[in-house]
Amino acid sequence: MNILVCISNVPDTTSKINFKEENTAFETQGVQFIINPNDEFGLTRAVWFQQKVGAKVTVVNVGDASCEPILRKCLAIGADQALRVDLQPKDGFEVATQLAAICKKESYDLIITGRESIDYNGGMVGGMLATLLEIPYVANCIQMDIASDEVSVQREIDGGKESLSATLPLVIGAQKGLVEEKDLIIPNMRGIMQARQKPLEVVPPEAAAPASKVQAFEKPAEKGPVKLVDAEDIDGLIDLLENEAKVL
Amino acid sequence: MAVVVYIESENGTPKKAGLEVASYGRALADAHGVSLVAVGFNLTDHERLNVFGVDKLYNIDTQGGVHFDVERYSEALAQVATKVSASLMVVSSSADGRYIGPIVAIKTDAAYMSNVVGLPSQYGPLQVKRTCFTNKAFNETQSTKERVVLSLSSNSYGLHEKPGTAEVLSGDYPVSSNSLKVESVEKATDKVSIADADIVVSGGRGLKGPENWHLIEDLADVLGAATACSKPVSDMGWRSHSEHVGQTGKPVASNLYIAIGVSGAIQHLAGINASKVKVVINSDPEAPFFKAADYGIVGDAFEVVPVLTEKLKARMQ
Ligand SMILES: Cc1cc2nc3c(=O)[nH]c(=O)nc-3n(C[C@H](O)[C@H](O)[C@H](O)COP(=O)(O)OP(=O)(O)OC[C@H]3O[C@@H](n4cnc5c(N)ncnc54)[C@H](O)[C@@H]3O)c2cc1C
Numbered sequence: 046m047n048i049l050v051c052i053s054n055v056p057d058t059t060s061k062i063n064f065k066e067e068n069t070a071f072e073t074q075g076v077q078f079i080i081n082p083n084d085e086f087g088l089t090r091a092v093w094f095q096q097k098v099g100a101k102v103t104v105v106n107v108g109d110a111s112c113e114p115i116l117r118k119c120l121a122i123g124a125d126q127a128l129r130v131d132l133q134p135k136d137g138f139e140v141a142t143q144l145a146a147i148c149k150k151e152s153y154d155l156i157i158t159g160r161e162s163i164d165y166n167g168g169m170v171g172g173m174l175a176t177l178l179e180i181p182y183v184a185n186c187i188q189m190d191i192a193s194d195e196v197s198v199q200r201e202i203d204g205g206k207e208s209l210s211a212t213l214p215l216v217i218g219a220q221k222g223l224v225e226e227k228d229l230i231i232p233n234m235r236g237i238m239q240a241r242q243k244p245l246e247v248v249p250p251e252a253a254a255p256a257s258k259v260q261a262f263e264k265p266a267e268k269g270p271v272k273l274v275d276a277e278d279i280d281g282l283i284d285l286l287e288n289e290a291k292v293l
Numbered sequence: 294m295a296v297v298v299y300i301e302s303e304n305g306t307p308k309k310a311g312l313e314v315a316s317y318g319r320a321l322a323d324a325h326g327v328s329l330v331a332v333g334f335n336l337t338d339h340e341r342l343n344v345f346g347v348d349k350l351y352n353i354d355t356q357g358g359v360h361f362d363v364e365r366y367s368e369a370l371a372q373v374a375t376k377v378s379a380s381l382m383v384v385s386s387s388a389d390g391r392y393i394g395p396i397v398a399i400k401t402d403a404a405y406m407s408n409v410v411g412l413p414s415q416y417g418p419l420q421v422k423r424t425c426f427t428n429k430a431f432n433e434t435q436s437t438k439e440r441v442v443l444s445l446s447s448n449s450y451g452l453h454e455k456p457g458t459a460e461v462l463s464g465d466y467p468v469s470s471n472s473l474k475v476e477s478v479e480k481a482t483d484k485v486s487i488a489d490a491d492i493v494v495s496g497g498r499g500l501k502g503p504e505n506w507h508l509i510e511d512l513a514d515v516l517g518a519a520t521a522c523s524k525p526v527s528d529m530g531w532r533s534h535s536e537h538v539g540q541t542g543k544p545v546a547s548n549l550y551i552a553i554g555v556s557g558a559i560q561h562l563a564g565i566n567a568s569k570v571k572v573v574i575n576s577d578p579e580a581p582f583f584k585a586a587d588y589g590i591v592g593d594a595f596e597v598v599p600v601l602t603e604k605l606k607a608r609m610q
């Protein structure tokens with residue numbers, strides 16, 4: 046089995062978000078980048094398949110050279126090889142187009158994206174990629190098992206979950222549940238050493254245009270101080286919620 | 294030309310998210326001087342849509358199919374969009390809305406924009422404001438394609454009535470060539486989901502254990518609210534994954550968010566910031582949540598919450 050895991054390089058969740066160039070670009074100075082958490086759940090499940098059934102795991106990122114440290118981290122976690130499409134993408138459609146080109150060169154049985162990236166929160170690359178490849182997509186995937194060609198998956202829906210069956214090839218949007226937090230692999234020294242020897246190939250991008258472009262960023266307005274209500278004065282709180290905030 | 298909206302429904306009745314999308318679609322259609330075309334599946338209660346100014350409704354009969362089928366629904370939407378020459382399509386930000394949006398965009402050669410929080414700031418080329426960095430910021434995104442699919446953040450536009458009469462048409466339910474098949478759905482039908490809720494009551498580690506969750510549930514019941522929790526609470530298995538909210542969980546954009554025994558870590562706040570009014574109940578006055586909240590009580594949840602629930606209950610009667 047051939048598995049492709051799509052990896053997005055995102056600011057650490059504790060990052061303060063700032064912009065530069067008159068609010069047209071994200072300020073990366075001082076920001077620590079990590080593997081998008083949803084992608085890490087997906088990668089962990091892929092490495093599990095590698096160990097159980099001998100799947101081959103390839104990770105791919107569409108990004109510039111600054112994304113290589115996280116691809117090395119993926120190799121240290123257990124991926125067999127890495128690809129980097131040498132392009133700084135402008136939107137999710139551009140990413141999906143590049144990934145589709147990768148998937149047309151080599152056939153993958155299972156393609157794992159994250160439910161969404163935590164920077165642009167597009168939640169679009171997986172569905173677009175699957176549709177470009179004319180194969181099915183399971184969003185918000187919280188469980189997946191494969192027996193020969195039969196796949197059973199679960200998708201989180203509002204207020205519950207849905208169980209589905211499918212066949213390979215398939216694209217899924219991984220999230221927590223696919224594996225648990227405690228299953229995440231922290232690379233050890235051996236993994237880190239081995240990662241240095243594993244192939245990280247840089248692939249030139251296909252000619253393709255984005256479908257949208259960001260014109261400007263903006264930070265939310267500063268909010269006023271909290272109104273504290275005494276713990277004995279619950280009526281006071283209810284009154285504020287009803288008459289001032291008008292939410293009851 | 295037309296604006297096409299996808300009306301989500303439950304047991305034949307449009308959901309609030311579907312009605313919000315219709316309201317928003319009406320405003321877009323007016324701005325363009327075109328008609329508003331809705332697409333729904335097995336709607337029985339479609340008179341509701343007249344209130345929101347839908348001109349035409351394609352009410353598609355799924356021939357006994359009871360579950361959302363991403364392939365057939367997205368194909369049906371794409372076919373209607375092509376038939377009526379849609380320039381704009383709108384879906385909600387529910388799990389199904391965000392699932393179908395990018396797929397419809399590819400099928401119709403449209404740009405896709407999620408997390409849209411208001412009417413376009415510009416038409417032609419279309420430009421909208423969206424949240425990004427999990428609500429830590431916004432951006433203005435402009436389309437480079439003729440056609441655009443928008444996914445509207447819930448509660449960001451609200452319901453705006455504009456009475457009219459929708460012409461009801463039937464539509465094709467395309468067959469699917471794809472292997473994906475829904476086998477079963479597990480859903481707490483008596484509970485409000487986080488995506489649909491006007492009010493969300495959320496509990497954190499400060500509640501000490503799952504046995505104390507009646508505090509959260511009783512309060513949520515009185516308010517008709519959905520229940521949510523912080524990440525450690527779901528990691529420890531006190532509550533199900535589907536209740537985990539925050540940067541790596543579900544986003545919350547309710548009118549009122551009540552956080553009880555939640556410290557207000559940056560990852561938690563990121564996911565719930567889009568909520569309009571935030572209330573915190575926490576015993577530690579230094580808890581970061583007090584910096585993010587509109588109203589707060591410094592106090593012990595085990596004392597404050599039962600009183601709050603009782604008083605609200607008395608008030609409702
Ligand atoms: C990569 C990453 C992603 C993350 N994503 C998320 C996410 O999506 N969502 C999320 O929630 N977290 C997320 N976190 C975790 C986050 O950093 C915090 O650890 C978490 O939100 C804390 O949960 P908590 O507030 O329930 O618990 P704690 O931080 O332990 O806070 C408990 C609070 O309860 C209060 N308390 C205690 N007793 C009482 C009482 N009797 N009455 C009232 N108050 C009381 C305490 O004062 C305290 O403020 C993420 C972390 C990382 C590293």
Ligand SMILES: Nc1ncnc2c1ncn2[C@@H]1O[C@H](COP(=O)(O)O)[C@@H](O)[C@H]1O
Nearest residue numbers: 051106107158159161162167168169170
């Ligand atoms: N630049 C990228 N390179 C590779 N994969 C990506 C990239 N951007 C997004 N993805 C994948 O697509 C998923 C969804 O991203 P998004 O649509 O941006 O929310 C991510 O979790 C990744 O798996």
